[in-house]
Amino acid sequence: MQIQLQLHINNNIHNLHVDPDRTLLSVLREELGVTGPKYGCGEGKCGACTVLMDGNPVQACSVTVGAAAGSRLTTVEGLAANGRLHPIQSAFLEIGALQCGYCTPGMLMSAAALLDAHPQPSLAEINHFMQDNVCRCGAYQRIVAAIQRAAAILQTGDAVNPVISTEVAVMRPFDTAEPVPTKNDEGIFVAYPCPDLVMARYGEDAEIPAPEERELQDIGPWVHIDGEGAITVCVGKAEVGQNIRTTLAQIVAEELRISADMVRVVLGDTGLTPFDMGTFGSRTTPVTGAQLWRVGATARELLLDLAAAAWSVARTTLQITGGVVSHPASGRSATFGDLARDRNLLRIAPDDAPITPPSAWTTAAGQPRAKVNGQAFVTGQHPYASDTALPAMYYGKVLRPPAYQAKLVSIDSSAAAAIAGVTVVQERHDEEDFVGVVGPDEFTASQALDAIRTRWQTPLQVSQPELFEYLKANPVEGEGRRGPYLAVEGSVEEGLAAAHFTLSQQYTVEYIAHAPLEPRAAVAQWQDGQLTVWTGTSRPFGVRTELALAFGLPETQIRVIVPDTGSGYGGKHTGQAAIEAARLAKAVGAPVKLVWTREEEFTWAYLRPAGIIEVTGGVDAEGRFTALQLLNTNSGAAGIETLYAIPNRHIAYQPADSPLPQGSYRSLAAPANHFARETFLDEIAHSLGIDPLEIRYRNLQDERMKAVLTAAADGFGWGKSTPAAHHGFGLAGGFDKNSYIATCAEVYVNPANGQVKVVRVVAAYDCGAIINPDTVRNQVEGALVQGLGGALFERITFANGRLLNANFGGYRVPRFGDIPTIEVVLLDRRDISPAGAGETPIVAIAPAIGNAIFQATGVRLRALPLAPHGVQR
Numbered sequence: 005m006q007i008q009l010q011l012h013i014n015n016n017i018h019n020l021h022v023d024p025d026r027t028l029l030s031v032l033r034e035e036l037g038v039t040g041p042k043y044g045c046g047e048g049k050c051g052a053c054t055v056l057m058d059g060n061p062v063q064a065c066s067v068t069v070g071a072a073a074g075s076r077l078t079t080v081e082g083l084a085a086n087g088r089l090h091p092i093q094s095a096f097l098e099i100g101a102l103q104c105g106y107c108t109p110g111m112l113m114s115a116a117a118l119l120d121a122h123p124q125p126s127l128a129e130i131n132h133f134m135q136d137n138v139c140r141c142g143a144y145q146r147i148v149a150a151i152q153r154a155a156a157i158l159q160t161g162d163a164v165n166p167v168i169s170t171e172v173a174v175m176r177p178f179d180t181a182e183p184v185p186t187k188n189d190e191g192i193f194v195a196y197p198c199p200d201l202v203m204a205r206y207g208e209d210a211e212i213p214a215p216e217e218r219e220l221q222d223i224g225p226w227v228h229i230d231g232e233g234a235i236t237v238c239v240g241k242a243e244v245g246q247n248i249r250t251t252l253a254q255i256v257a258e259e260l261r262i263s264a265d266m267v268r269v270v271l272g273d274t275g276l277t278p279f280d281m282g283t284f285g286s287r288t289t290p291v292t293g294a295q296l297w298r299v300g301a302t303a304r305e306l307l308l309d310l311a312a313a314a315w316s317v318a319r320t321t322l323q324i325t326g327g328v329v330s331h332p333a334s335g336r337s338a339t340f341g342d343l344a345r346d347r348n349l350l351r352i353a354p355d356d357a358p359i360t361p362p363s364a365w366t367t368a369a370g371q372p373r374a375k376v377n378g379q380a381f382v383t384g385q386h387p388y389a390s391d392t393a394l395p396a397m398y399y400g401k402v403l404r405p406p407a408y409q410a411k412l413v414s415i416d417s418s419a420a421a422a423i424a425g426v427t428v429v430q431e432r433h434d435e436e437d438f439v440g441v442v443g444p445d446e447f448t449a450s451q452a453l454d455a456i457r458t459r460w461q462t463p464l465q466v467s468q469p470e471l472f473e474y475l476k477a478n479p480v481e482g483e484g485r486r487g488p489y490l491a492v493e494g495s496v497e498e499g500l501a502a503a504h505f506t507l508s509q510q511y512t513v514e515y516i517a518h519a520p521l522e523p524r525a526a527v528a529q530w531q532d533g534q535l536t537v538w539t540g541t542s543r544p545f546g547v548r549t550e551l552a553l554a555f556g557l558p559e560t561q562i563r564v565i566v567p568d569t570g571s572g573y574g575g576k577h578t579g580q581a582a583i584e585a586a587r588l589a590k591a592v593g594a595p596v597k598l599v600w601t602r603e604e605e606f607t608w609a610y611l612r613p614a615g616i617i618e619v620t621g622g623v624d625a626e627g628r629f630t631a632l633q634l635l636n637t638n639s640g641a642a643g644i645e646t647l648y649a650i651p652n653r654h655i656a657y658q659p660a661d662s663p664l665p666q667g668s669y670r671s672l673a674a675p676a677n678h679f680a681r682e683t684f685l686d687e688i689a690h691s692l693g694i695d696p697l698e699i700r701y702r703n704l705q706d707e708r709m710k711a712v713l714t715a716a717a718d719g720f721g722w723g724k725s726t727p728a729a730h731h732g733f734g735l736a737g738g739f740d741k742n743s744y745i746a747t748c749a750e751v752y753v754n755p756a757n758g759q760v761k762v763v764r765v766v767a768a769y770d771c772g773a774i775i776n777p778d779t780v781r782n783q784v785e786g787a788l789v790q791g792l793g794g795a796l797f798e799r800i801t802f803a804n805g806r807l808l809n810a811n812f813g814g815y816r817v818p819r820f821g822d823i824p825t826i827e828v829v830l831l832d833r834r835d836i837s838p839a840g841a842g843e844t845p846i847v848a849i850a851p852a853i854g855n856a857i858f859q860a861t862g863v864r865l866r867a868l869p870l871a872p873h874g875v876q877r
């Protein structure tokens with residue numbers, strides 16, 4: 005039943021005719037377009053939707069609009085006043101207290117309320133007050149620092165609040181007319197011929213046109229300088245919080261000797277950007293970045309050539325800086341726009357383009373640079389896929405089985421279809437039933453879904469207690485790169501026979517969830533046979549292929565647009581939500597938005613694989629490995645190889661039949677393999693009475709690995725003190741994707757209840773030359789926090805095809821109170837090409853914590869999570 009009511013929002017009055025039982029969140033977002041408050045969980049457990057009600061923080065998903073009527077409501081859009089940001093917004097920008105930014109609006113509102121109640125909050129007050137707000141990217145330490153900074157601003161009246169810019173739209177709004185130049189436009193174009201693109205676009209055997217003859221989209225990453233000097237970079241990657249929009253701008257800016265502010269980066273749109281395999285594997289910096297260095301350098305050289313030719317001077321006599329090429333001897337100068345005007349030039353960047361070595365970076369790279377569109381995030385103006393709204397748009401819901409493998413036996417949707425404005429969609433695809441509903445708003449669509457009566461048949465399935473036994477008993481061949489994997493060197497038998505000390509242990513890891521704060525979401529629109537989908541994914545072109553297969557369409561008739569997304573951590577590679585939204589939109593002939601619930605996100609996405617890792621090893625009297633045998637069942641081969649110098653090795657990965665859907669995760673299986681190996685080595689060290697750092701030195705020849713261990717140990721003060729009672733120190737190191745991490749941890753284990761508190765973490769990281777130290781530091785901090793969750797308490801529980809904790813109430817993720825003091829030491833190796841930084845820092849935190857728990861308690865924990873209910877003695 006709908007009634008008339010009035011909402012006071014951000015000093016505006018809105019008269020509405022709505023069902024008073026709808027949540028405040030749905031009315032704000034769907035009826036009023038106030039999309040700053042985000043959907044995160046729908047149960048008041050994540051804080052993404054926090055707004056102020058008469059000055060008090062409330063979670064808008066848990067308040068009905070009827071209850072909110074008459075109260076004074078403030079959302080993030082109303083936090084700034086008089087054209088200036090609120091101090092907490094300024095502080096978030098200044099500190100860089102965000103990654104994907106999806107939690108940011110809710111964080112800001114809770115923090116604003118905290119500062120209102122406690123203008124100078126203590127750390128304990130911050131942790132207590134903010135405990136309901138989740139930052140899945142793990143930017144907690146920065147958020148705390150931002151709150152403290154805002155408190156200082158409030159106390160001193162520092163005038164640091166920038167005036168709100170009207171130009172926050174680095175992300176385009178929901179139109180499909182992004183003004184990206186085409187090949188025939190005026191200006192200078194430089195593109196790099198991407199081999200991945202050639203393979204995907206033309207295949208192996210086809211006759212491939214010369215790059216110059218192709219459309220821009222069919223060449224590779226490109227830059228354009230127009231007649232006004234505007235610089236656009238176009239890349240098919242997706243921004244999911246790792247800050248590549250900023251890093252890629254810095255790369256091109258460095259080569260052009262300009263500020264990164266002058267570079268606009270267009271990402272993740274299959275209708276505009278060149279093909280890209282996907283944003284995974286930490287490939288953006290070493291692969292796409294390497295291409296953009298060449299693009300930028302070629303563009304710079306072209307600008308110099310044009311100026312030299314125009315002025316008939318030697319190009320070596322020219323200078324280039326700040327978007328201007330000048331000839332000091334004659335006093336002549338020309339802007340980039342002057343040089344690009346009235347031309348139409350396309351150059352293909354060669355592999356030997358004169359890129360600037362890291363040792364010579366001076367302009368934009370190698371220095372901290374704030375998120376280029378940060379202001380849009382702290383003002384609630386950044387539109388995520390789940391914020392997309394189109395005219396005459398409907399809202400969809402999909403009927404899910406009660407368990408994996410359940411088959412629909414019967415369905416009665418008459419009651420749902422009878423609801424005004426609702427359409428029930430029932431189809432069969434690939435021998436599977438697809439049932440969904442479409443309604444005028446999410447509340448109605450949910451009611452309709454609930455009204456469908458069904459019967460299902462569910463086969464008996466493996467439950468958690470039998471998991472590891474089942475995985476061992478059910479090996480599979482795997483596909484492609486998924487294994488099996490085997491590396492053998494020397495003879496393990498002989499190495500063990502020659503050992504002074506041998507050990508065999510088994511380690512296990514449970515399934516864990518990515519739980520990105522923005523669940524999967526998609527808006528689909530069909531127009532004249534063309535399908536356009538806005539969705540959050542790290543594989544825009546992969547999702548386009550999935551859509552093409554699902555609908556039997558050529559890819560040219562499909563456009564996938566990926567707004568900067570509310571994180572993924574390897575969990576948003578697939579396009580289920582996009583396909584579902586497109587099916588519903590096609591069925592009703594109108595645009596449809598589909599946002600997965602938190603429970604759907606947990607259940608119907610995919611999980612980090614569970615696994616068993618069996619390790620046998622031998623060492624000599626000094627602790628040097630004589631042999632190592634490691635068998636990983638199911639969790640994966642990433643990080644399975646070791647940097648330790650071991651003459652006799654047998655390293656194997658055996659895929660298994662997973663009872664739960666599993667897939668990529670941040671750093672894949674490297675955290676699991678490092679957990680097993682680094683714990684195993686710690687066990688040997690303690691057995692032989694050798695210092696854990698020393699035993700690593702003795703087994704390492706890799707200088708970069710030794711260097712990060714030394715840096716972390718020095719920063720931590722390893723060996724300089726003994727832990728206090730019930731405290732322990734642990735360390736671990738790791739390598740993945742050409743970068744190195746060493747992590748030291750201090751834990752406190754409460755003797756009364758076994759609860760573990762990680763007190764302090766020091767991590768040293770080497771990812772080669774660092775383009776943006778602040779971004780890398782932020783990524784390391786986030787990876788450590790996410791790794792801490794997986795180390796201590798994150799795990800999926802399940803029985804007979806059903807997840808038992810598919811929500812933030814049951815699935816514990818790190819929160820403010822869990823966060824240790826984190827110190828990050830960056831080894832900026834200007835002599836080594838940059839590597840990606842988003843994944844590797846996660847690999848060593850779990851063994852470091854486990855090893856510290858052992859020192860604190862004498863209890864050796866060999867299963868991840870280590871202590872979901874505390875350490876049991």
Ligand code: FES
Nearest residue numbers: 103105107139141
């Ligand atoms: Fe907090 Fe991504 S920045 S969830």
